[in-house]
Amino acid sequence: MILDYEAIGARIKDVRSMLNMSQERLAELAGLSTTHTSHIETGNTKVSLPSLVKIANALGVSLDELVCDSIIKAKAVFEGELARTISDCDELEIRVISDMAKMLKTSMRGRLKINR
Template sequence: MVLNYEAIGVRIKAARLNQNMSQERLAELAGLSTTHTSHVENGSTKVSLPSLVKIANALKVSLDELVCDSVIKSKAIFEDELAKTINDCNEFEIRIISDMAKTLKASMRKNKILN
């Protein structure tokens, strides 16, 4: 299993921005340098487990939320993300997204993608 450090960094940055937190503040709360935090967010460094735990605690998120792109059993995280994504959609947008999801699912199953 290979960890996707770039995806982890993207999730860290998204969680930080969602809380209107600066990178400097995250670094301070996690006890890390701003430079290291920047490298973690852009995926140019392999974040250690202790640092990842510090970051998750500083952001008040679970490790699952940060590493779900690298974990097979993360369905609940993606279901929650999908619900948040469509939460503010109007009727037309939700209909289009639903149609696209059904079509994508059928295509994936037909072609046995990720099975």
Template sequence: MELDYKAIGKRIKIARIKKNLTQEAIADKIGITPQHVSNIETGNASVSLTTLVAIANTLTVSVNDLLCDTVLISKAVFEKEAKELFEDCNEYEIRVLVDVLKATKQSLRTVKLFEDKIEDNR
């Protein structure tokens, strides 16, 4: 399994922006260059475990929050993101989003059943 460094970088950038920190501030706090932070955020550089933990600690997020696009068991992270997504929605937006989610879920399960039947017939 390969790590998705672009997804990790994107999550780092989002967490950094939410904390209102600059790349320079993160770099200063963990002892790397701002350019390296930039390269990590764009996925142009891999991030060591030590640096990833330092970034997570600085941003007060879990490493799971940063790796959830690569880790197979990440349901809790995505449930938290879904909850946060709804927090600033009005009633109409929530209703529309829930309708879209229901339709998407049904479609996913229908396609999965269809794929399973094809596999059974092979």
């Protein structure tokens, strides 16, 4: 199994940004250097499991939320992410997103069927 360190770093940065937390503050809370935290967020270094746990705890998220791009059973994480994405949408926006999701699903399943 190959871990996608760039995706992990991007998720860390996204959560940190959503929390309006500076990289320096995350580093402080996780007990890491700011430079190391920066390298983790850009995917320029392979984050160790102990560091990843420290980061997850500092951000108040679970490990699966940070590594969901690298694990097979991550449906619940993506469902939660989708729910958070649309949580501030009004009725019209939700209808449009729902229609688009249905069309995308139909198109994707049609293409997958052709390519099998």
